[in-house]
Amino acid sequence: VGHPQNLKCVTHNLRKMTCTWDVSPRRRRGQTDFCYTTNDLSPQVCFKTMEKRVEIPVPESSTTVTITTNSIYGTAFATRQFEIHKTDISFVPLTPRILSLTPDFSTSTLNLKWSDNGSAFPYGLDAVWQIQIFRKEGVEKVTYYSKMTHEDVILSWNWTSDMPLECTSHYVKIRCYVNATHFAGPKDWSDWSPVEELPGKDTEPNGNGVFPQDTVLAVGSDVTICCVHEEGQLIQMTYGSQVYPVIHLSSRSSAIRVLNASASDSSGTNVVCSWFEEAIDGTVLFVGYAPDVPQNLSCETSNFLVIKCTWKPGRPSGLYGKRGTNYSLFERISGKNVSCEVNEMNEERVCGFPVLADQKTYNFVLGVFNPIGQTQSSLLVDLFQRVCPKTPEKLTVTAISSTSVHLRWFINGSFAEIRLLCQIEISGDHFERKMHNVSMPGGKFSTYTAQVATLRPYTKYQFRVRCSAADHFWRWSDWSRVEEQTTQEA
Amino acid sequence: MAAADSPSLALQRRDLCSRGIRLAGKMRSDVVELLDTYVERQGLDASVSVAGVEGVPVAAVERWDEQTGTQRVLENLAAYRAFRVLLAEMLEEQREQLGDTDTALGRALASVLLQVSAFTYHLEELLRLESLGLPSEEEESPPPLDPHLGLFERKLRGLRVLRELSQWAVRSARDLRQIAKHSPATSSAPSPAHSP
Numbered sequence: 001v002g003h004p005q006n007l008k009c010v011t012h013n014l015r016k017m018t019c020t021w022d023v024s025p026r027r028r029r030g031q032t033d034f035c036y037t038t039n040d041l042s043p044q045v046c047f048k049t050m051e052k053r054v055e056i057p058v059p060e061s062s063t064t065v066t067i068t069t070n071s072i073y074g075t076a077f078a079t080r081q082f083e084i085h086k087t088d089i090s091f092v093p094l095t096p097r098i099l100s101l102t103p104d105f106s107t108s109t110l111n112l113k114w115s116d117n118g119s120a121f122p123y124g125l126d127a128v129w130q131i132q133i134f135r136k137e138g139v140e141k142v143t144y145y146s147k148m149t150h151e152d153v154i155l156s157w158n159w160t161s162d163m164p165l166e167c168t169s170h171y172v173k174i175r176c177y178v179n180a181t182h183f184a185g186p187k188d189w190s191d192w193s194p195v196e197e198l199p200g201k202d203t204e205p206n207g208n209g210v211f212p213q214d215t216v217l218a219v220g221s222d223v224t225i226c227c228v229h230e231e232g233q234l235i236q237m238t239y240g241s242q243v244y245p246v247i248h249l250s251s252r253s254s255a256i257r258v259l260n261a262s263a264s265d266s267s268g269t270n271v272v273c274s275w276f277e278e279a280i281d282g283t284v285l286f287v288g289y290a291p292d293v294p295q296n297l298s299c300e301t302s303n304f305l306v307i308k309c310t311w312k313p314g315r316p317s318g319l320y321g322k323r324g325t326n327y328s329l330f331e332r333i334s335g336k337n338v339s340c341e342v343n344e345m346n347e348e349r350v351c352g353f354p355v356l357a358d359q360k361t362y363n364f365v366l367g368v369f370n371p372i373g374q375t376q377s378s379l380l381v382d383l384f385q386r387v388c389p390k391t392p393e394k395l396t397v398t399a400i401s402s403t404s405v406h407l408r409w410f411i412n413g414s415f416a417e418i419r420l421l422c423q424i425e426i427s428g429d430h431f432e433r434k435m436h437n438v439s440m441p442g443g444k445f446s447t448y449t450a451q452v453a454t455l456r457p458y459t460k461y462q463f464r465v466r467c468s469a470a471d472h473f474w475r476w477s478d479w480s481r482v483e484e485q486t487t488q489e490a
Numbered sequence: 491m492a493a494a495d496s497p498s499l500a501l502q503r504r505d506l507c508s509r510g511i512r513l514a515g516k517m518r519s520d521v522v523e524l525l526d527t528y529v530e531r532q533g534l535d536a537s538v539s540v541a542g543v544e545g546v547p548v549a550a551v552e553r554w555d556e557q558t559g560t561q562r563v564l565e566n567l568a569a570y571r572a573f574r575v576l577l578a579e580m581l582e583e584q585r586e587q588l589g590d591t592d593t594a595l596g597r598a599l600a601s602v603l604l605q606v607s608a609f610t611y612h613l614e615e616l617l618r619l620e621s622l623g624l625p626s627e628e629e630e631s632p633p634p635l636d637p638h639l640g641l642f643e644r645k646l647r648g649l650r651v652l653r654e655l656s657q658w659a660v661r662s663a664r665d666l667r668q669i670a671k672h673s674p675a676t677s678s679a680p681s682p683a684h685s686p
Contacts, residue, residue, distance in 0.1 A: 282642030
């Protein structure tokens with residue numbers, strides 16, 4: 001009678017263990033004398049306790065425990081000795097505690113933070129975490145692995161819900177298993193942490209609405225759209241013009257599941273939540289594509305002041321306005337970045353980049369991004385090989401004789417670092433068109449002249465001119481305006 | 491109150507009213523056309539109810555026939571000043587949401603906004619003609635657009651604006667016909683009792 005029994009020892013941190021026992025039958029008793037020795041012949045340690053649990057060090061191999069129960073008058077009742085082997089000690093990590101549960105409604109993502117309590121252990125260990133996320137309907141179990149060091153590390157983990165977080169309350173709990181390979185005794189999962197709740201809009205008095213609100217999706221996505229409504233309202237939901245079967249998430253929240261969403265019109269796809277044919281709320285989803293890789297990227301300069309890059313956008317993204325595709329031009333050598341103002345309606349896209357002093361080669365990266373994705377295209381350009389001068393202007397004919405004329409024209413741009421090749425076209429009523437090529441040093445916002453000889457007297461001629469880079473031909477400029485002139489009589 | 495009805499004043503009033511009636515008629519047809527385009531381009535159901543949308547001048551009026559001329563002009567002026575703000579918001583929204591695409595809808599909106607502005611100026615001219623003071627704009631501007639309004643609600647709001655505007659154009663023409671007969675300050679003549 002009164003013997004201590006069922007001694008069990010559990011460690012939470014591989015250093016200390018909590019031993020518990022019970023005494024039958026249960027009766028009012030005095031203090032208990034608890035003594036233990038580990039096998040390295042260190043002196044016995046004794047102390048008195050009113051509890052039936054004590055915390056003592058985890059032994060290297062085994063511990064001998066002597067428990068003496070006493071009457072309330074201090075006389076010994078019963079003594080019992082136990083031999084605790086390390087294989088008898090079970091290892092159950094402490095219950096983890098969630099530090100924070102933070103929603104990002106725009107991405108329907110939950111961020112979970114908790115401490116791994118690594119400092120509790122004498123050395124680094126592998127830990128396995130089981131995270132359970134559940135709603136009123138349905139649960140998701142996820143396993144997360146981490147390596148514990150000797151310090152407390154705040155672990156952070158993101159989970160993206162398959163539905164907007166506003167739709168209904170989400171609950172999270174976590175538990176831990178430490179893979180202490182050197183520990184001989186039985187190992188088990190910790191208890192589950194207290195549950196953390198992220199309340200849904202269906203718990204708020206003024207939470208009614210349709211979610212997600214005005215979001216962007218990739219074509220082909222599956223999406224859950226919910227309507228938070230009044231208690232018990234039987235609502236109908238349409239996606240575009242189609243009525244969808246409703247899934248009840250709670251008494252105030254109903255949802256539809258749209259699979260493989262197709263591209264929406266420019267004004268988006270309306271999702272309407274109706275009650276007795278009356279639209280009570282709605283949202284607009286913009287279903288489009290990530291930007292296509294820009295095609296035929298080409299860059300040139302017409303005046304050595306600005307480099308004009310052009311490209312074809314490829315497949316339209318289906319997203320416009322503030323959700324439209326943005327372009328930026330980054331030049332690797334100088335590190336300069338320019339954001340491009342682009343008109344979505346033009347078939348060809350254009351972006352200007354300033355010509356930089358003392359830089360001949362340009363390593364461009366055209367960055368393309370919209371809310372769904374991003375891509376890029378690159379181009380290495382030697383500017384001197386990509387000159388297409390502006391159209392020659394103010395073409396005039398002077399010094400007119402019977403067999404020759406002088407032509408003068410102006411080109412807007414700074415070509416002082418190159419030679420220009422200009423082509424003069426001579427045409428008239430009674431003879432074939434002739435081309436006269438002339439090369440000259442380029443100038444800075446200069447006027448250029450050339451003589452055209454071997455003309456016929458008293459003959460009407462039409463002249464026009466175009467120019468290009470002489471050394472590295474890239475493209476002709478456009479033709480200048482035609483200038484008409486009759487040569488002098490002989 | 492306005493001076494006794496001199497022949498030239500009556501003539502000017504009738505001229506202003508007849509030009510206003512023509513403008514209201516043109517506005518009406520353009521708004522009806524715009525309505526169809528708007529419903530189609532915004533992917534809305536033409537029969538959708540917008541009763542819950544607030545902040546838009548309502549054309550329906552009780553005891554329309556008992557209104558004085560001044561009341562008619564002042565109520566018209568308040569409404570069209572509000573529509574001027576509301577249409578400008580819709581145009582801005584259109585640019586923000588769709589950028590350069592759907593310029594047809596943008597142009598149609600801009601055209602109606604222009605007509606609403608012209609009609610507002612017209613009503614102000616009518617009040618000046620009758621030496622009736624112009625109410626200040628601040629008192630009458632509609633509540634600013636709630637920035638948190640979702641896109642779908644903005645679409646419904648746009649629909650309500652256009653529906654009410656198309657009704658106002660009808661009411662305005664009838665109001666101007668009444669005013670053309672009498673100086674705004676006098677009570678209007680009896681006429682068949684039903685509101686537009």
